[in-house]
Amino acid sequence: xxxxxxxxxxxxxxxxxxxxxxxxxxxxxxxxxxxxxxxxxxxxxxxxxxxxxxxxxxxxxxxxxxxxxxxxxxxxxxxxxxxxxxxxxxxxxxxxxxxxxxxxxxxxxxxxxxxxxxxxxxxxxxxxxxxxxxxxxxxxxxxxxxxxxxxx
Amino acid sequence: xxxxxxxxxxxxxxxxxxxxxxxxxxxxxxxxxxxxxxxxxxxxxxxxxxxxxxxxxxxxxxxxxxxxxxxxxxxxxxxxxxxxxxxxxxxxxxxxxxxxxxxxxxxxxxxxxxxxxxxxxxxxxxxxxxxxxxxxxxxxxxxxxxxxxxxxxxxxxxxxxxxxxxxxxxxxxxxxxxxxxxxxxxxxxxxxxxxxxxxxxxxxxxxxxxxxxxxxxxxxxxxxxxxxxxxxxxxxxxxxxxxxxxxxxxxxxxxxxxxxxxxxxxxxxxxxxxxxxxxxxxxxxxxxxxxxxxxxxxxxxxxxxxxxxxxxxxxxxxxxxxxxxxxxxxxxxxxxxxxxxxxxxxxxxxxxxxxxxxxxxxxxxxxxxxxxxxxxxxxxxxxxxxxxxxxxxxxxxxxxxxxxxxxxxxxxxxxxxxxxxxxxxxxxxxxxxxxxxxxxxxxxxxxxxxxxxxxxxxxxxxxxxxxxxxxxxxxxxxxxxxxxxxxxxxxxxxxxxxxxxxxxxxxxxxxxxxxxxxxxxxxxxxxxxxxxxxxxxxxxxxxxxxxxxxxxxxxxxxxxxxxxxxxxxxxxxxxxxxxxxxxxxxxxxxxxxxxxxxxxxxxxxxxxxxxxxxxxxxxxxxxxxxxxxxxxxxxxxxxxxxxxxxxxxxxxxxxxxxxxxxxxxxxxxxxxxxxxxxxxxxxxxx
Numbered sequence: 110x111x112x113x114x115x116x117x118x119x120x121x122x123x124x125x126x127x128x129x130x131x132x133x134x135x136x137x138x139x140x141x142x143x144x145x146x147x148x149x150x151x152x153x154x155x156x157x158x159x160x161x162x163x164x165x166x167x168x169x170x171x172x173x174x175x176x177x178x179x180x181x182x183x184x185x186x187x188x189x190x191x192x193x194x195x196x197x198x199x200x201x202x203x204x205x206x207x208x209x210x211x212x213x214x215x216x217x218x219x220x221x222x223x224x225x226x227x228x229x230x231x232x233x234x235x236x237x238x239x240x241x242x243x244x245x246x247x248x249x250x251x252x253x254x255x256x257x258x259x260x261x
Numbered sequence: 262x263x264x265x266x267x268x269x270x271x272x273x274x275x276x277x278x279x280x281x282x283x284x285x286x287x288x289x290x291x292x293x294x295x296x297x298x299x300x301x302x303x304x305x306x307x308x309x310x311x312x313x314x315x316x317x318x319x320x321x322x323x324x325x326x327x328x329x330x331x332x333x334x335x336x337x338x339x340x341x342x343x344x345x346x347x348x349x350x351x352x353x354x355x356x357x358x359x360x361x362x363x364x365x366x367x368x369x370x371x372x373x374x375x376x377x378x379x380x381x382x383x384x385x386x387x388x389x390x391x392x393x394x395x396x397x398x399x400x401x402x403x404x405x406x407x408x409x410x411x412x413x414x415x416x417x418x419x420x421x422x423x424x425x426x427x428x429x430x431x432x433x434x435x436x437x438x439x440x441x442x443x444x445x446x447x448x449x450x451x452x453x454x455x456x457x458x459x460x461x462x463x464x465x466x467x468x469x470x471x472x473x474x475x476x477x478x479x480x481x482x483x484x485x486x487x488x489x490x491x492x493x494x495x496x497x498x499x500x501x502x503x504x505x506x507x508x509x510x511x512x513x514x515x516x517x518x519x520x521x522x523x524x525x526x527x528x529x530x531x532x533x534x535x536x537x538x539x540x541x542x543x544x545x546x547x548x549x550x551x552x553x554x555x556x557x558x559x560x561x562x563x564x565x566x567x568x569x570x571x572x573x574x575x576x577x578x579x580x581x582x583x584x585x586x587x588x589x590x591x592x593x594x595x596x597x598x599x600x601x602x603x604x605x606x607x608x609x610x611x612x613x614x615x616x617x618x619x620x621x622x623x624x625x626x627x628x629x630x631x632x633x634x635x636x637x638x639x640x641x642x643x644x645x646x647x648x649x650x651x652x653x654x655x656x657x658x659x660x661x662x663x664x665x666x667x668x669x670x671x672x673x674x675x676x677x678x679x680x681x682x683x684x685x686x687x688x689x690x691x692x693x694x695x696x697x698x699x700x701x702x703x704x705x706x707x708x709x710x711x712x713x714x715x716x717x718x719x720x721x722x723x724x725x726x727x728x729x730x731x732x733x734x735x736x737x738x739x740x741x742x743x744x745x746x747x748x749x750x751x752x753x754x755x756x757x758x759x760x761x762x763x764x765x766x767x768x769x770x771x772x773x774x775x776x777x778x779x780x781x782x783x784x785x786x787x788x789x790x791x792x793x794x795x796x797x798x799x800x801x802x803x804x805x806x807x808x809x810x811x812x813x814x815x816x817x818x819x820x821x822x823x824x825x826x827x828x829x830x831x832x833x834x835x836x837x838x839x840x841x842x843x844x845x846x847x848x849x850x851x852x853x854x855x856x857x858x859x860x861x862x863x864x865x866x867x868x869x870x871x872x873x874x875x876x877x878x879x880x881x882x883x884x885x886x887x888x889x890x891x892x893x894x895x896x897x898x899x900x901x902x903x904x905x906x907x908x909x910x911x912x913x914x915x916x917x918x919x920x921x922x923x924x925x926x927x928x929x930x931x932x933x934x935x936x937x938x939x940x941x942x943x944x945x946x947x
Contacts, residue, residue: 138620145875148580149727152697153875155687156612159619166640182734184875216736 121206121231129238132200135159142193145184153184161198164190165232168225187211187220203231262287265497266327266828268368272394273306274387276481277317277379281394286373294326295341295791296356297844298374303343303354304847304935306376310354310854314347314473315455315480317380323446323486324374326793327827329364330494330556331502334509337557339793340364346714348457348473348666350692353713354851357469359461360555360795363488366444370490381482388418390430391437391490399484406600407449407462414487418443430491437491447485448475449602451653455479456664458604458652466563466573466595470604471693471714497829505822512814513804514559560798571595578605582645590642597646601653606715609687609694610667611648615639616685622676629674632657668692684867698877699868700895702726703769707778710862711909713852718785720800724750725762729889730878740803743880743887753802754780755817755834765881765890770901772908779912783841788820791844842913843930846922849915850935853944859906859920869899916946923947
């Protein structure tokens with residue numbers, strides 16, 4: 110973790126290979142995290158995430174001022190997300206980093222920007238750890254925003 | 262006889278007998294055009310209005326309006342298309358519309374409206390050229406997608422002329438020449454296979470999608486109708502029309518040298534570019550593209566690409582798989598939907614199926630057996646291509662089930678009761694996808710449940726929901742405070758009461774709110790659906806990016822001035838609303854004949870019992886002040902909604918006990934024969 114990362118709140122120590130495998134596993138229906146994508150033409154679309162990579166998928170779609178390629182915006186309860194990362198996914202360090210990086214008093218789109226930065230950082234760590242260790246691919250591919258067109 | 266705004270003739274083609282009849286438009290002058298004209302024609306010419314959508318007796322009406330084919334901004338391009346819907350549950354008399362070039366082409370070919378009934382023995386298409394109607398074999402076209410079909414027809418009608426070249430429209434020296442490609446409305450494989458989500462398509466991306474009328478064409482063995490001609494549309498005062506057009510363009514258009522187009526919502530404050538159908542251009546990369554507009558419009562909201570993929574994509578189609586992380590896949594899906602002729606508004610279907618998959622209910626060999634559909638590829642274009650192909654061709658039992666519409670399929674799978682109660686199947690009424698939250702933005706839900714389909718009218722939605730929410734999220738100052746917004750809408754709608762726009766827990770049941778819902782129904786029935794104003798450009802109550810100092814727009818003033826300039830007839834704003842009421846009441850009479858009763862006007866269970874859990878910013882008057890409420894924990898109260906129905910029916914002049922129009926109301930509107938028909942059927946309100 111660099112001093113700059115720490116100052117930005119996105120600094121997290123890399124996971125071990127066992128941790129990376131555990132945190133990127135696909136969860137079941139009962140363990141899901143729900144969020145909403147508000148699409149400009151239709152309203153809120155409720156959808157579910159089954160791993161941090163799913164949350165990242167929606168975060169990575171957001172461009173610029175909070176709207177994405179489709180004119181959508183996310184409704185994510187950051188507190189609830191943090192709790193899910195910590196207690197369901199089990200990545201306490203990740204949750205702590207989110208807590209440091211996201212300022213609840215910022216405008217919501219700014220909060221999403223911060224959240225995105227932490228997610229990119231952590232998901233790339235997952236991927237790096239698994240790759241460097243020559244481990245088998247994670248159950249659910251990890252992107253961290255670097256390969257947005259790939260399929261699961 | 263041609264009159265100002267009308268070319269004077271209406272056609273009725275019976276595909277069963279091959280007969281063609283023509284009628285004078287003048288007889289229907291009181292219904293003006295679009296939905297009003299189409300519904301009056303349906304009333305007169307659909308002998309049994311209770312038949313199944315796929316019965317040969319179903320009548321499809323394509324109706325232009327006086328503005329069609331002129332350069333009235335936002336209204337010069339649209340046709341209204343009506344008939345018994347194959348999609349809705351039950352199959353109501355319903356509507357859809359499209360822009361592009363079709364309305365102008367139809368009038369240039371000599372007709373204000375075009376009706377089709379019966380069923381052809383073999384696949385056919387109809388060619389209309391300068392008033393001449395011919396039914397031609399479509400055996401060679403059956404199976405083609407909508408783009409291939411149009412190209413094939415263009416080649417026949419233009420006699421192989423290249424784009425932009427002149428071609429003769431007849432065989433004599435004086436039969437006329439044009440460079441305009443025929444305006445073609447057609448179906449793709451989905452319509453041929455009677456898929457209830459199928460559309461009628463025109464050009465690359467114009468589609469009439471929400472009523473399953475593509476499948477009705479398919480049931481008639483009708484592949485396409487092509488309109489071509491050299492006719493013109495006479496307007497009463499061309500100079501006045503030109504002046505109004507330029508005035509509107511100055512106030513609402515954009516400077517081509519410094520484009521800053523307002524998408525009507527606050528998104529327009531952030532995305533100021535023509536061709537905003539895909540809303541941001543960030544993801545377009547190096548793909549060359551340009552804005553594209555419908556006939557007569559200066560907004561140019563659609564976009565065409567150098568590689569043609571996703572051309573003219575718009576509305577729900579452009580976000581069909583809103584979860585796609587790249588716009589390339591999104592553009593490919595747009596093309597696929599349009600080529601197969603499938604409704605982009607069924608965008609929740611793949612999401613619902615994925616949810617069932619994660620629940621362990623749907624998948625290969627599971628309770629909902631999706632056969633070879635690979636959910637591991639859910640976030641990819643390959644998944645969508647496989648799913649939509651199965652749907653369009655009714656591939657396998659799963660594709661066949663889906664092709665009946667998702668709600669019918671869930672009933673067959675035994676999922677409907679549970680999933681519409683929990684809300685994972687958010688289809689609140691008549692089998693239609695949720696479109697804005699029915700527990701909060703009740704213009705949509707009330708309007709849809711007392712109507713025939715999802716209303717799909719954004720006129721108030723931009724200001725009460727999108728603008729404040731987007732500004733709050735972005736942390737930018739909204740152009741208007743909540744109180745100013747309520748006052749602005751009260752003034753713009755001429756309702757003169759800001760409480761009409763209170764979406765609070767109490768406000769959604771108030772008399773003032775019902776007045777606004779009533780206004781919305783009547784206004785939309787006339788100006789949007791009968792005069793063809795496009796929902797994505799009109800009514801533009803406020804133009805944030807105006808090049809003038811005046812950012813508020815008196816739409817009502819423009820509307821009646823345009824009406825006068827084109828038709829030569831005086832029409833007050835109030836009279837236009839009364840016409841909207843009359844048209845809506847005739848609709849209601851048809852639905853009554855089809856079995857409508859107030860007891861049927863009930864939402865899916867989740868609307869009443871599942872509280873909202875995600876923020877839904879909406880204008881509200883709470884604790885003595887105007888604010889933007891997040892509207893969390895909201896449900897619709899069942900008993901209070903029943904009371905809403907009673908009061909709304911009373912406002913409309915319908916029987917509160919049944920929801921059927923009364924004789925007094927119908928006779929006051931000059932619709933005595935409609936009252937007689939309802940009485941004969943035992944469906945006249947007391």
